[in-house]
Amino acid sequence: MNGTDVSQTVLERLAEEWDALTPEAQKAARYVLENPNDVGVSTVREIAEAANVKPNTFVRMARQVGFEGYEDFRAPFREAIRKGAVSFPDRARWLQDIRKSGDLGGLYADMALGAIRNLEETFAGIDAEALKAAAEAIWASRQVFTLGVGVNNANARNFTYLASTGMVQFHAIPRPGSTPTDDLAWADTRDVLIAMSMRPYRSEVVAAIEVAREQGVTIIGLSDSPASPVIRAADHGFVVAVDTPQFFPSSVSTIALLETLLSFVIAVASDEIVDRVERFHHRRHQLGIYMEEPE
Numbered sequence: 001m002n003g004t005d006v007s008q009t010v011l012e013r014l015a016e017e018w019d020a021l022t023p024e025a026q027k028a029a030r031y032v033l034e035n036p037n038d039v040g041v042s043t044v045r046e047i048a049e050a051a052n053v054k055p056n057t058f059v060r061m062a063r064q065v066g067f068e069g070y071e072d073f074r075a076p077f078r079e080a081i082r083k084g085a086v087s088f089p090d091r092a093r094w095l096q097d098i099r100k101s102g103d104l105g106g107l108y109a110d111m112a113l114g115a116i117r118n119l120e121e122t123f124a125g126i127d128a129e130a131l132k133a134a135a136e137a138i139w140a141s142r143q144v145f146t147l148g149v150g151v152n153n154a155n156a157r158n159f160t161y162l163a164s165t166g167m168v169q170f171h172a173i174p175r176p177g178s179t180p181t182d183d184l185a186w187a188d189t190r191d192v193l194i195a196m197s198m199r200p201y202r203s204e205v206v207a208a209i210e211v212a213r214e215q216g217v218t219i220i221g222l223s224d225s226p227a228s229p230v231i232r233a234a235d236h237g238f239v240v241a242v243d244t245p246q247f248f249p250s251s252v253s254t255i256a257l258l259e260t261l262l263s264f265v266i267a268v269a270s271d272e273i274v275d276r277v278e279r280f281h282h283r284r285h286q287l288g289i290y291m292e293e294p295e
Helices: 003-016 023-034 044-051 055-064 070-082 091-099 105-124 128-140 151-164 203-214 252-268 272-286
Strands: 144-147 170-173 192-196 218-223 236-239
Touching (some): 003 023, 003 070, 023 055, 044 055, 105 252, 128 218, 128 236, 144 151, 151 192, 151 252, 218 252
Parallel strands (some): 144 192, 218 236
8 A cells, every 4th residue: 555545544534533533633633634745744843833733632633543643643644755646646547546446436437537627628728818808897897697507507606606705796597487588688788698508508598698799798608619609609708628427518617617717807806805705704704604613
């Protein structure tokens, strides 16, 4: 068993023993689970300071999951570094290992490879300047309508929710009991429509885009082909790769692109958006919406 396998086993053991750990030990375990690369290069004092706990907490945590102490706990991570292991395993070797992992190993490997390829193909085909132009159109607009139906409905609503934590006048459409064209009835040249549909293209999305164009709305389109009616009608069109072994088109690259687009909007926006996001989350903490971590 190589160093990478052993260090992964340690992480899995930490996760399994989570409920048995004290609150302070959980803070130490959380830091290890989220920053495993730090373990092999940090002394117990250094990693304790980073995790905001006492050094003895790491020692107790290590013992609680079966090690003699922190140095024993750290050994597999140091061995992984010595052997030149990196954060992500060699893709070909990793996928080959997955295929041997049981009856569904082949499907697991195909899904993982498909997700990786979709992300690579999508971002390789998109220029940062094009994303910046779309982001500037969003920030300069009066209101933004995000349209997705079927599989893409959740993607559109997720983007709208995230954007609404710092900006107002974002609308996921169609609204309950409405149609996309009804929701765009009063949209005009001051507004933006973000529309997405993959083959087979949804007629209500294409129809809404046609209405939006007639009304002078700026259109940002996400679809799976340059020949898609969504892309051809868009002012800012982005082709996303959606191939997958399963029946439905993959949403991995669509979600990643929407998240990137939102990050560009924040980058081109005024400083007030950062204050808005901070106030939004501060209020949610005050209302008890989030579970507070132990200090």
